[in-house]
Amino acid sequence: MREADLYPPIKAYLQRQGYEVKGEVGAADIVALRGGEPPVIVELKIGFSLTLFHQAIARLAVSDQVYIGVPRPKGRKALRDNLGLCRRLGLGLLTVRDDGMVEVQADPGPYAPRKNKKKSARLLREFARLEGDPNAGGATRHGIVTGYRQDAVKCAAYLANTGPEKGAIVAKATGVKQATTLMRDNHYGWFSKVETGVYALTDAGQKGLADWGDVLPSED
Numbered sequence: 484m485r486e487a488d489l490y491p492p493i494k495a496y497l498q499r500q501g502y503e504v505k506g507e508v509g510a511a512d513i514v515a516l517r518g519g520e521p522p523v524i525v526e527l528k529i530g531f532s533l534t535l536f537h538q539a540i541a542r543l544a545v546s547d548q549v550y551i552g553v554p555r556p557k558g559r560k561a562l563r564d565n566l567g568l569c570r571r572l573g574l575g576l577l578t579v580r581d582d583g584m585v586e587v588q589a590d591p592g593p594y595a596p597r598k599n600k601k602k603s604a605r606l607l608r609e610f611a612r613l614e615g616d617p618n619a620g621g622a623t624r625h626g627i628v629t630g631y632r633q634d635a636v637k638c639a640a641y642l643a644n645t646g647p648e649k650g651a652i653v654a655k656a657t658g659v660k661q662a663t664t665l666m667r668d669n670h671y672g673w674f675s676k677v678e679t680g681v682y683a684l685t686d687a688g689q690k691g692l693a694d695w696g697d698v699l700p701s702e703d
Contacts, residue, residue: 484529484554484579484581485529486527486528486529488579489527489529489552489553489554489579490506490512490513490527491583492579492583492584492585493513493525493527493552493577493579493585494506494513495585496577496585497513497515497523497525500517501517502515502516502517502523503515503516503517510538510541510542511524511525511526511542511545512524512525512526512527512552513525513526513527513552520548521546521547521548522545522546522548523546523548523549523550524542524545524546524548524549524550525549525550525551525552525577526538526539526542526549526550526551526552527552527553528551528552528553529553529554530553530554530556531551531553531556531561531565535551535553536551536568536572536574539551539572539574540572540574543573543574547573547591547592548575548591549573549574549575549591550574550575550576550577550591551569551574551575551576551577552577552578552579553576553577553578553579554578554579554580554581555578555579555580555581555586556578562578562588566588566589569588569589570589573591573592573593574589574591575587575589575590575591576588576589609629609630612630612631612633612634613628613629613630613633614630614633614699614700615699615700617633617698617699617700625694625695628695628698631665631670632695632698633698633699634657634659634661634662634665635665635670635671635673635691635695636691636692636695636696636698636699637657637658637659637699638653638657638659638662638665638666638673638674639673639674639684639688639691639692640657640692640696641653641656641657642674642682642683642684642688643684643688643689643692646683647677647681647682647683648681648682649680649681650662650663650664650666650667650680650681650682651663651680653666653682663680663682666682667682671687671688671691672685672687672688673685673687673688673691673692674688
């Protein structure tokens with residue numbers, strides 16, 4: 484679908500709403516007028532881009548009724564993410580299907596997203612769990628350091644010194660309350676079960692400790 488292919492269906496859609504519609508008016512791709520109402524402006528592109536959002540934001544200086552018009556994305560994530568951005572910017576979003584059907588994904592206007600208490604609580608728990616500031620300036624050379632990763636490093640470091648040990652003892656020595664569960668789940672492949680409740684460090688764990696051993700804050 485070309486950008487020019489977007490104009491006829493969007494024009495027809497607006498005309499059905501009682502608007503007089505013209506294309507390429509000044510810097511705007513589409514301008515629609517109805518009675519004494521503020522103009523509706525639509526900026527067209529064949530896909531979402533930073534340039535498209537910049538153009539649409541600039542049109543907000545002329546009217547609050549500004550839409551972005553694009554072909555309907557094939558992926559749900561692309562539509563969901565860009566729809567969220569449109570709402571936060573106060574922009575409307577029109578998508579055009581392959582059959583020419585125009586779908587209104589959002590109308591322009593102020594947007595106040597509802598806070599997610601569960602996500603907020605999860606963020607605060609992760610903040611409290613993360614020791615020091617290991618991701619200062621971005622990810623480490625091996626990736627993002629999480630509190631879970633730090634706990635795994637603590638368990639690995641303990642087993643590297645003691646050899647196979649009971650999970651309860653590892654938990655008490657390292658302060659990782661869920662040490663047994665962490666070693667049993669073994670997401671990184673660092674631990675192996677020797678017998679019930681007893682775990683040892685694998686070769687992958689030795690390498691992981693060498694790679695990630697510096698993610699814990701210094702005790703100095």
